[in-house]
Amino acid sequence: MRRALCAGGTVALLLGACGAAAAQQAPSAAWLGGADTSQAVRIVIGLTVLAVLPALLVCITSFLRIIVVLSMLRHAIGMNETPPNTVLIGLALFMTLFTMSPVLEQVNREALQPFMSGKLGMEQGLNKGIAPLREFMVRQTREQDLALMVELSKAPPPQSMDDISNVQLIPAFMLSELRAAFQIGFVVFLPFLLIDLIVSSVLMALGMMMMPPTTIALPVKILMFILIDGWSLLLKALVGSFH
Numbered sequence: 001m002r003r004a005l006c007a008g009g010t011v012a013l014l015l016g017a018c019g020a021a022a023a024q025q026a027p028s029a030a031w032l033g034g035a036d037t038s039q040a041v042r043i044v045i046g047l048t049v050l051a052v053l054p055a056l057l058v059c060i061t062s063f064l065r066i067i068v069v070l071s072m073l074r075h076a077i078g079m080n081e082t083p084p085n086t087v088l089i090g091l092a093l094f095m096t097l098f099t100m101s102p103v104l105e106q107v108n109r110e111a112l113q114p115f116m117s118g119k120l121g122m123e124q125g126l127n128k129g130i131a132p133l134r135e136f137m138v139r140q141t142r143e144q145d146l147a148l149m150v151e152l153s154k155a156p157p158p159q160s161m162d163d164i165s166n167v168q169l170i171p172a173f174m175l176s177e178l179r180a181a182f183q184i185g186f187v188v189f190l191p192f193l194l195i196d197l198i199v200s201s202v203l204m205a206l207g208m209m210m211m212p213p214t215t216i217a218l219p220v221k222i223l224m225f226i227l228i229d230g231w232s233l234l235l236k237a238l239v240g241s242f243h
Contacts, residue, residue, distance in 0.1 A: 059170055060133050062099045062140075065177045065184075066238055067092040072185035073234065076192040077221050078214055095235065099242050106132040130166070137173040139243040140180075145172040180241060188234070192221050 058064060070088045074080065083091075097104070111129035114120040120128065138161055149172040150158065158164045199217040203209065224230075 059174055060137060061096050062177075062242055063092055063096040064174060065181045065241070066095050066099075068178065068181035069184050069188070069234070069238060072181070073188050076185075076189045077225065078192075078218050095238065099239055100136070103132045103136050134161075134166070134169065137169055141169065141173045141176045142179070145175040145179075148172065148175070184237065184241065191224070195220055195224065 067088065070092060074083065074088070107129045110132070111120065111125050114128070115125035146164065146168070149168045150164070153168055155165075155168070196213060196217050199220065200213045203211055203213055203216070
């Protein structure tokens with residue numbers, strides 16, 4: 001976990017330095033002639049990549065599955081605003097770093113450090129860095145989802161995983177992550193649904209139909225979740241669900 005945080009911090013510092021350098025060089029490029037046009041284009045492309053990078057990282061990591069399950073847990077308990085979104089996102093981010101730590105360490109070792117030391121160029125570093133992420137996505141992606149994206153793209157059937165483009169792999173990975181998250185969320189919902197049914201039946205039997213079942217069910221749900229150490233069980237199940 002500590003090494004993953006270091007790798008993530010190194011990536012953030014590198015991106016910040018690139019953004020600052022690009023911002024300083026952008027005005028000067030406008031005063032230069034056509035010889036530096038390609039450099040100006042590269043700066044614009046680099047700034048664009050930096051803008052979409054957070055969303056891209058969410059789409060190619062374990063964050064999607066974790067945040068969906070945590071959100072479904074909140075709705076299953078019946079507290080739509082507790083824990084707050086900031087808490088859920090923070091927990092999901094650190095759990096993502098934890099589950100992705102082997103992949104981040106490999107990216108840091110094989111791509112980031114050689115690039116920082118000048119042993120790899122930009123294109124080589126990018127190819128080296130995306131390879132571990134592709135391996136991770138392939139392990140989590142169902143064949144049915146991958147076949148669906150290949151069919152929708154109307155591309156020829158791939159002979160190997162190397163023939164599958166990122167445009168096909170990333171949506172297939174996201175579909176598989178959503179399916180896995182809903183499967184876990186269904187299991188999470190069941191015990192809380194049973195509590196709602198039991199409380200509603202008891203209130204009807206007692207003739208207390210005017211009392212909202214949530215008034216009784218919510219404290220019971222919270223107590224049950226505490227007694228079974230629900231947070232530990234859920235996070236353990238989430239981490240164990242990744243291949």
